[in-house]
Amino acid sequence: MATVRLLSDDELSDEAAAVFAEIRAARKTDYVNDFWRALAHDPVTLRRTWESLKQVMGPGTIDPLVKEMIYVAVSIAHGCDYCIHTHTASARAKGMTEAQFMELVSVVGMAAETNRLVTALGVEVDERFRTPPGA
Amino acid sequence: MATVRLLSDDELSDEAAAVFAEIRAARKTDYVNDFWRALAHDPVTLRRTWESLKQVMGPGTIDPLVKEMIYVAVSIAHGCDYCIHTHTASARAKGMTEAQFMELVSVVGMAAETNRLVTALGVEVDERFRTPPGA
């Protein structure tokens, strides 16, 4: 449940309205997620977050769908329900099938299990995995 | 630091030795990670973990390298240093470039930031993201 009110379009500062216009243009939809409506109380953070997200999730060396899947995986590990839903929706929009989603979930679960096993047993990194590449 | 001793090959129970033989055959190397040497104290969990890992990380609808990258992402979110190192090594062995690793890391960091922003603002899932596909 929200700790701040979601701002409607006519309550936005000029700076926030400008970011909303960019979001609409970039996503080719009039709909703006409630996340941005909450963040709009702080136009500076709204601007920075939008710019950072565009850069990080924009063209690079990893496939855009793969990046969304990584985003979903982290959101599951952090227990952020909102983030799981919105980024799963993005991944589906980019072509993730239901079988792929279930497989992604199984990888996250398995990683969680072995992460805890390793932590419990206190295993230190094997000598051969220690030297970073190119050292 | 380890909470149990790492078992050498000649200390293994027959059941544990059988799993080690499978790991060596599957990975085409004589080297067995210290994780398995710690887990070998419990041959039942050793067997189940190995079988589960083979199934989850085996052929499916997601590319094997992508699965490793998801594994690394979860391990970062959980703060498991051993898991980060070993699965990063696996991902590199499967073709992940250094540029891709750095990009993966930037996605994990960005997801962490927005996960916390959303949680702090208590944003509830937008109506349109609520109905699961095919409902």
Next chain:
Amino acid sequence: MATVRLLSDDELSDEAAAVFAEIRAARKTDYVNDFWRALAHDPVTLRRTWESLKQVMGPGTIDPLVKEMIYVAVSIAHGCDYCIHTHTASARAKGMTEAQFMELVSVVGMAAETNRLVTALGVEVDERFRTPPGA
């Protein structure tokens, strides 16, 4: 809120239906938790998770009620509301009293507090706690 639809009995694949039959037989009830109805989209993970859970939570060297209590403790630490509720119900069904539940909760809270104190102060493991038994 669900990211996938919960499957009803007549929507199950044959493999998923077989697991549901085993769950009903093992638990001596016709009721199947919603967790399994969500997982049923992926019959392979459904099967593996059910088999693993049976093995891990089955007869061993730790009392079944104690295992449920450990399960609840981990679920609290991970913030999984569903898991807290279902495993608390299991623990109560196995005889956990309300006084024991409140005492369990107090231990989890205390561990959380000292875990963070230790992490903040960066205390390294005392020499005498380092050598694993039998080393």
Next chain:
Amino acid sequence: MATVRLLSDDELSDEAAAVFAEIRAARKTDYVNDFWRALAHDPVTLRRTWESLKQVMGPGTIDPLVKEMIYVAVSIAHGCDYCIHTHTASARAKGMTEAQFMELVSVVGMAAETNRLVTALGVEVDERFRTPPGA
């Protein structure tokens, strides 16, 4: 690595020295864990933590060894290496066998996996698990 210096006995304030004397008496050993030597910089928190720990881990409705095992489970979930080591040592001193430790670890791992599966699938608590006892 420590963020504060560990205090030796002759650097303790009178209030901290009094708590150390109680720890030694209660544990029937002259050895005082480094955790307390770090916490000794703040005698008020040192006193409160020691009193709370005695109360929470003292006689109650749950077996002392079970409480230590719950403590270890939470410490694994939080990734506190120091806490895992010291409370595993306490549990071993109270009679935990190596088979029980490995079984505890397997329960924590399994709980971690299903916790993440449930979170990913967004399963809501079944109606029948919602009403608390005695409502």
Next chain:
Amino acid sequence: MATVRLLSDDELSDEAAAVFAEIRAARKTDYVNDFWRALAHDPVTLRRTWESLKQVMGPGTIDPLVKEMIYVAVSIAHGCDYCIHTHTASARAKGMTEAQFMELVSVVGMAAETNRLVTALGVEVDERFRTPPGA
């Protein structure tokens, strides 16, 4: 959703009623948070938690509002919705402005991002940050 019933005033044990009276006196309001009504099932933990909270959040060397902000930050990192709401309310009651709340949130988000970047890259503490003060 609650795992225990919230106790009304006329269901309280004498010990719990005494703590409620203190909470009402200290906070100068008849209203007692639902957290205390859940904790009231365990009067010993209720008493200890109330005493500890008074001590930790009482007069010290850090401004009371700053302590509330730190409390909110930790609650965000742990994903505790109830705690975020109640301590944000406390911070607002102590004078936190909406601009300060949004700034606090941005700091938490940024810390989450760099925390994960550092963990992913496995950076070890620089030599110069290792020696605690006064060593």
Next chain:
Amino acid sequence: MATVRLLSDDELSDEAAAVFAEIRAARKTDYVNDFWRALAHDPVTLRRTWESLKQVMGPGTIDPLVKEMIYVAVSIAHGCDYCIHTHTASARAKGMTEAQFMELVSVVGMAAETNRLVTALGVEVDERFRTPPGA
């Protein structure tokens, strides 16, 4: 332990070198943290992280020292040892006393405890804490 090599000054790309020059100018020291030397493999993320950090931690409505303390608190909750050390050093450089550090730590510990108690008991946000300000 590092997953990438720390870059020395003469291995930096022009873009990374430019950021290092800014860090040195802003912090009035020739010393550049190892975090930046690891991040330098990805000049785009290096630039974005530095710019974001400057903005978030720069002048605003919250005192700079308080921001550092919030940063430390989040780093403790996330278990990032590197971050705890470097931001504790920054906070000390901005005037945090040892008594304040210990008090900060006690607040983080207390928040961790009550966070887990609330999560375990499943307490829902009281009606009166639900409506965000100005709704």
